[in-house]
Amino acid sequence: MTYSALLRTAAFTASAGCALLTACATRPATSAAPAAAAPALNQFATDSALRRIATLQDERRTAALLPYLDRPEARYRQAAAEALASVQNKAATPRLLLLLQEDQDPRVRQLAAYALGQSADSMAETGLYQHLPRETDAATRHYALEALGRCTSRAGLVSLTKLPAALATDTATLSGQAWGLYRAGLRGLTSEAAVARLVQLLAKGNTTGTRLAAASALARTRGLNLAPYTAALTTAAQTDAHYAVRSAAASALSKAATNPTVPATLAGLARRDPDYRVRLSALRSMTAPMYAPVKEAAWAALTDANAQVALTAAEFFLAHATNEPGAVLLEKAQALPQWRVRATLLAAALHQGGPNKAAIRRAVEERYAASANVYEKGYLLKALGEDPAAFDFVRQAAFAPGRPLVVGTYGVEALVAQRRHPDFPAVRRPDFALALRQAVLSTDVAQTGLAAEAIRDPKLDLRRLLPNPDFLVAARDKLTLPRDLEAWQSLQQTIDFLRGVPPTPVPVASAATHPIPWDVVMALPANPQAVVHTSQGDVVLRLLVNEAPGSVASFVQLTEKGFYNGKNFHRVVPNFVAQGGCPRGDGWGSSDYNLRSEFADLHYGEGAVGLASAGKDTESCQWFITHAPTPHLDGRYTIFAQVVQGMDVVSRLEIGDRIDKVEILK
Incomplete structure (x- = not known):
């Protein structure tokens, strides 16, 4: 079973079930090899x-989709409900409630509930609550409860926290409640009763999906004081059978930092947990006040076998070193073999400063x-962002003739970081403003977008x-949409800021500018695969053509043109994502068209492959x-593939690693 299926054991879908089936051929009567x-x-x-429904979804034609909810064939009602989720x-909302x-x-009822949650319509709250006790299907109760988390009010949170007595032991209902409280927590809705209930759902006797939802909710809901629940969180972080639950529980321990036992717990996890993602979460949970008791574990982690x-x-x-001599950090950094680790520790050395700052x-x-x-050059400029005295060096690197695009992007980011530094000299502020003006007028979309963002930051007083x-308007008018949408958006927001007018709507491309190429989709088998050949090894993807036809078709077309060959992974966030496919290599590149989001009933488990977007x-x-698992991305970013082989390769990917070639296996 894939992990995405494990997340929702109570909501096992027909499409997930199909993935477990294998094709069988009748044994031939002769001894000849079977065809x-x-x-x-x-x-x-x-x-x-189904093609028509998907097209209507792509064109965002709600009125034309609604009649499909009345079709006698369940598959069309299912498809239409799922389309409305995108x-x-x-x-x-009224029609989906009636369907539910x-x-x-x-x-059909499950997908109606899913679509109601995706719409985040508070008008759906009452109907979902009223339907819950009457629902006879366990999986649908799960969907309804999770949907409630996306649309419930603060008053309604009370009902989500306390289940009807008749459902108090139902596995699917408990899972739905946990995910509902998670979704509510992401929206900032929580209470002492909700936290206490999540701690109960974290207990060992519950399903893996329930425990993961509970741990994730405790980790990601802001403003919680979890010190009273330290014992339960520690038990989960140290003993849960699944790495993802241990990892989320370790993250939640950062909110129990006032308990004196937490630093030792985190240090032990960072040293000894067998899964790198748990060790990583423990390190992220370490805070400045606990620096002394965890420092040795963090020193040891600098040479961990896993680069992340x-x-x-x-x-x-x-982030947290306290009274650490910069020279000590420099010495340790110079001995490290991994360039990104070394550059980051060099940044820490500059951040600490002291009498050796000039030498560092x-x-x-x-x-x-x-x-x-x-990319190492970029990270070294990022390190120099900790030292305003390096302003001239960074500015020269950022705008050097013939500079690599990546260097120019990191250079402007470093200049902005220097300006934010409390020691940035007031006498250099006009020079910084001129550097931003130069970046805006550079015709480099990354430098333009980053500079525009800095100009509208009220803290920088620009x-x-x-x-x-006027110079921002001139730069905006040279951009090409939709390719340069992100830079356009940044410039327009800054123009509106300087003019003191309301924000201009983002010009999202319509489906008519890039319709789904049905000839490409129809030529693909039910479960096509792609092999991503990287400098770290091969990663095999299963393309989810039934769930995301437009996104898969675009990926296939770009692949067959050789678009991805020779590109890099430009963004790797430990225990989160490895991202690639940018034609510039810095994350600011795009194709000449935009796609519409395809939010099928899929979930971001380990190895999910999604499309990046600017909205x-x-x-x-x-x-x-x-x-x-990154469930906070569910329903916000299109999932178009799933890794079926090579997660060990994914865990080794680093910024700058090369995509040698992508192949489609039909």
Whole structure:
């Protein structure tokens, strides 16, 4: 069973079940070798109505989708309900509520509940609560409770926290309650009773999905004081059978930091847990007040066998080191073999400062000059962002003729970081403003977008130095949409800020500019695969053509053109994602078209492959692979594939690793 299926054991869908089936061929009567069976066709190849529903979803045509909810064939009602989860039009709420209450097919009711949650319509709250005690299907109760978490009010949270007595022991209902409280927590809705209930759901006797939801809710809900629940969190972090639950519980322990036992617990997890993601979460949970008791564990983690753990340890020292001589950090950094870990610890050395700060700065600048790796150069500039005295060096690197795009992007980020530094000299503020103006006018979309973002930051007080937005307007008008949408959006927000007017709506491309290429979709089998050949090894993906036809077709078309060959993984966030596919190599690149979001009933478990975006319906060519469950992305970013082989490779991917080639296996 895939982990995404494990997340929702109570909501095992028909599509997930199909993935477990294998094709069988009748044994031939002769001794001749059997002919290879033709691969099964995907659902769109043989059903024009499903193609029509998907097209209406892509075109965001709610009124045309609603009649499909009345079709006698359950598959069309299911498809239409799921389509409305992507459209997210609250005008569909009354019809979806009626479907939830009256449809005879449990899967239709599940998808109706899912769509109601996706719309986040508070008008659905009462109908969901009223339906819950009457629902006979366990999986549908799960869906209804999770949907409630997405749309419940603060008053309604009381009912979500306390289940009807008749459902208090139902496994699917408990799982739905846990995920509902998780979704509510992401929206900032919680209470002491909700926290206490989540701690109960974290207990060993509950299903893995329930425990994961509870631990994730405790970890991600803001503003909680979990010190009273330290014992339960410690037990889960140390003993739970599943790494993802241990990892989330370790993260939640950061909210119990006032308990004197927590530092030792985190240090032990960082040293000894067998899964790198738990060790990493323990390091992230370490705070500045606990620096002394956890420091030795963090030192040891700098040489962890997993590079992501080592990087997280370096980030700990950058964020929390206290009275640590910069020279000591420099010495340790120079001995590290991994460039990103080394550069981050060099940043920590500069951050600590002291009498050796000038020598540390020179060491970073020398490494920059000697490195042939553009990403290492970028990270070294990022390190110099900790030292305003390196302003001229960074500015020269950021705008050097013929500079690599990646270096220019990191350079502007470093200049902004220097300006935010409390020691940035007031006399250099006009120079900083001129550097931002230069970045805006550079025609480099990354430098333009980053500079515009800094100009509208009220903390940097740049309105006085750059009051006239004309140069921003000139830069905006040179951009090409939708390719340069992110830079356009940043510039327009800053123009509106300087003019003191309301924000301009983002110009999202319509479906008519890039319709789903049905000829490409219909040529694909039901379960096509792609192999991503990387410098770390191969990763095999199963493309989810039935769930995300437009996104899969775009990926296939770009792959067959060789678009991804030679690209890099430009973003790797430990225990989160490895992201690639950017034509620039810095995350600011795009294709010449946008896609519409396809939010099927899928979940971000380990190895889910999603499309990056700058907001709903702005997906393009960049994609990412999750290291572990990341359920806060569910229903917000299109999932179009799942890793079926090579997660060990994914865990080793680093910024700058190469995508040698992508192949489609049909």
